[in-house]
Amino acid sequence: MQPPRDLRGPWLPLLSWFLLLCEVARAGRALVSCPTACLCASNILSCSKQQLPHVPHALPSYTALLDLSHNNLSRLRAEWTPTRLPHLHSLLLSHNHLNFISLEAFSPVPNLRYLDLSSNQLRTLDESLFSELQFLEVLLLYNNHIMAVDRSAFEDVAQLQKLYLSQNQISRFPLELVRLPKLTLLDLSSNKLKMLPLSDLQKLPAWVKNGLYLHNNPLHCSCELYQLFSHWQHRQLSPVVDFQEDLHCVSAKKLHSVFSLNCSEYKEHASVAHLGDAVTIHCDTRQQGMTKVWLTPSNERVLDAVANSTVTVFENGSLHFRRVQVEDGGVYTCYASGEAFNETLSVELKVYNFTSYGHHDTLNTAYTTLVGCILSVVLVLIYLYLTPCRCWCRGVEKPSSHQGDSLSSSMLSTTPNHDPMAGGDKDDGFDRRVAFLEPAGPGQGQNGKLKPGNTLPVPEAAGKGQRRMSDPESVSSVFSDTPIVV
Numbered sequence: 001m002q003p004p005r006d007l008r009g010p011w012l013p014l015l016s017w018f019l020l021l022c023e024v025a026r027a028g029r030a031l032v033s034c035p036t037a038c039l040c041a042s043n044i045l046s047c048s049k050q051q052l053p054h055v056p057h058a059l060p061s062y063t064a065l066l067d068l069s070h071n072n073l074s075r076l077r078a079e080w081t082p083t084r085l086p087h088l089h090s091l092l093l094s095h096n097h098l099n100f101i102s103l104e105a106f107s108p109v110p111n112l113r114y115l116d117l118s119s120n121q122l123r124t125l126d127e128s129l130f131s132e133l134q135f136l137e138v139l140l141l142y143n144n145h146i147m148a149v150d151r152s153a154f155e156d157v158a159q160l161q162k163l164y165l166s167q168n169q170i171s172r173f174p175l176e177l178v179r180l181p182k183l184t185l186l187d188l189s190s191n192k193l194k195m196l197p198l199s200d201l202q203k204l205p206a207w208v209k210n211g212l213y214l215h216n217n218p219l220h221c222s223c224e225l226y227q228l229f230s231h232w233q234h235r236q237l238s239p240v241v242d243f244q245e246d247l248h249c250v251s252a253k254k255l256h257s258v259f260s261l262n263c264s265e266y267k268e269h270a271s272v273a274h275l276g277d278a279v280t281i282h283c284d285t286r287q288q289g290m291t292k293v294w295l296t297p298s299n300e301r302v303l304d305a306v307a308n309s310t311v312t313v314f315e316n317g318s319l320h321f322r323r324v325q326v327e328d329g330g331v332y333t334c335y336a337s338g339e340a341f342n343e344t345l346s347v348e349l350k351v352y353n354f355t356s357y358g359h360h361d362t363l364n365t366a367y368t369t370l371v372g373c374i375l376s377v378v379l380v381l382i383y384l385y386l387t388p389c390r391c392w393c394r395g396v397e398k399p400s401s402h403q404g405d406s407l408s409s410s411m412l413s414t415t416p417n418h419d420p421m422a423g424g425d426k427d428d429g430f431d432r433r434v435a436f437l438e439p440a441g442p443g444q445g446q447n448g449k450l451k452p453g454n455t456l457p458v459p460e461a462a463g464k465g466q467r468r469m470s471d472p473e474s475v476s477s478v479f480s481d482t483p484i485v486v
């Protein structure tokens with residue numbers, strides 16, 4: 001009797017666990033039925049316009065698209081769906097009254113790719129709110145009351161491609177968003193942005209700028225802003241081409257069109273290099289992942305396979321010169337072809353017939369000269385304020401004090417020369433007195449002479465970036481983004 005009972009002992013919990021599993025499975029099968037408020041078409045659940053105050057319970061686990069738009073939902077709690085929905089790729093919650101989303105709300109839907117939270121009453125995007133959504137590609141948040149985007153709200157959303165934040169109350173430009181690796185569209189139009197990080201924006205690749213919408217914001221008028229948007233206009237980037245009339249800025253409490261500002265005309269600058277430099281020229285296309293072909297100024301194709309050639313093409317399409325020569329200067333053309341459109345870009349390369357090392361040398365000389373001059377001034381002051389005592393004591397010894405003067409001056413103004421352009425510096429020993437007596441004069445002359453060498457003649461703009469206008473990623477894609485159900 002004992003052995004069987006012993007056997008039954010450990011088996012009983014297992015058996016009951018198995019029965020429980022069967023029960024759950026049966027319950028799961030029972031869930032197949034469509035929630036009463038919804039229309040179901042296989043894995044699509046359409047529950048819109050039902051004035052639902054809560055998400056219907058018992059959603060089938062195979063749901064791929066769930067439409068809860070135009071309802072009366074105000075909170076999305078952590079437990080809004082008791083069952084995990086691993087197949088859900090699209091969740092539509094627009095036109096509700098959502099003002100709260102739990103930080104765990106998206107845990108049951110880890111494979112979401114499309115999330116529509118537009119036209120709700122959200123106020124903030126909290127820290128790591130979307131961090132569970134590693135596969136999210138499109139997020140619609142327009143027409144809410146969002147005032148602040150937490151810097152880490154989108155930290156782990158590495159697949160995010162399109163983020164619509166227009167018609168909110170955002171006043172700080174969320175620079176961390178444009179650094180998301182796949183983001184090609186960030187709509188920040190109709191917000192409260194006043195200042196933009198202009199130099200950071202200018203440095204972004206064209207394919208990011210091409211999807212950065214900033215119109216209808218009370219931007220602060222400045223010529224830097226004008227230059228930024230003029231550059232975008234020159235590159236025919238969508239945010240300026242499509243919304244030029246809506247690009248406003250505020251100056252003296254008045255609204256101006258950015259392009260009506262009285263700023264100096266925008267000019268595209270050439271790439272500047274010095275003899276022997278390693279130079280990389282980018283083919284800054286408006287789309288990612290295009291196939292790029294470079295032509296030299298003499299219309300020869302640059303081959304990437306030639307090992308000993310002075311110029312190569314990187315895998316990412318950038319043109320690279322190992323040691324640039326003066327003869328390499330000229331207008332290079334990049335032909336980029338993509339799935340949706342082709343693009344032609346011209347980049348002018350200007351190579352100076354001297355090394356940047358020599359250039360720095362001149363700068364260093366100038367620096368030492370300046371330091372020397374300052375030292376001389378200090379010495380003059382020391383001399384002026386300390387010698388009277390000596391003169392007082394031995395007023396007659398004038399010639400000797402004069403000698404000391406010239407001695408100290410020649411000892412301390414060891415700077416090579418006051419003219420960096422003139423080669424010799426050892427023969428001017430007797431000129432040192434000039435520097436000694438008028439220390440400011442040569443210093444200024446120094447700067448004056450240096451300047452032309454410093455800011456070298458800026459070459460004229462090349463006809464850069466002539467391209468066809470056929471943009472697949474236009475704003476109308478808000479509506480064409482509705483996902484296809486598999």
Ligand SMILES: *[C@@H]1O[C@H](CO)[C@@H](O)[C@H](O)[C@H]1NC(C)=O
Nearest residue numbers: 051052053071072073074097
């Ligand atoms: C929507 O919900 C609010 C409370 O959250 C309620 O006052 C209102 O009556 C609801 N509207 C409808 C149409 O059910």
Ligand SMILES: *[C@@H]1O[C@H](CO)[C@@H](O)[C@H](O)[C@H]1NC(C)=O
Nearest residue numbers: 221251256257260261262263
């Ligand atoms: C630019 O100058 C013109 C003429 O001088 C003037 O009418 C216009 O108001 C100015 N624009 C701005 C934005 O100040």
Ligand SMILES: *[C@@H]1O[C@H](CO)[C@@H](O)[C@H](O)[C@H]1NC(C)=O
Nearest residue numbers: 303305306307308309310311
């Ligand atoms: C590059 O290499 C090829 C053969 O590998 C050779 O014929 C050619 O002269 C080389 N060119 C230069 C500039 O060294």
Ligand SMILES: *[C@@H]1O[C@H](CO)[C@@H](O)[C@H](O)[C@H]1NC(C)=O
Nearest residue numbers: 280282283314315316317318
């Ligand atoms: C392309 O790759 C090279 C190195 O492989 C890098 O120096 C360059 O910055 C890259 N270009 C772009 C546009 O990222």
Ligand SMILES: *[C@@H]1O[C@H](CO)[C@@H](O)[C@H](O)[C@H]1NC(C)=O
Nearest residue numbers: 336337338339340341342343
């Ligand atoms: C881009 O150019 C290639 C040839 O270089 C051509 O075959 C292709 O059709 C062009 N694509 C578009 C969208 O114009």
Ligand SMILES: *[C@@H]1O[C@H](CO)[C@@H](O)[C@H](O)[C@H]1NC(C)=O
Nearest residue numbers: 275325326327328352353354
């Ligand atoms: C560069 O300058 C040197 C002298 O400074 C001159 O001999 C050489 O011909 C110049 N090269 C070109 C390509 O102008």
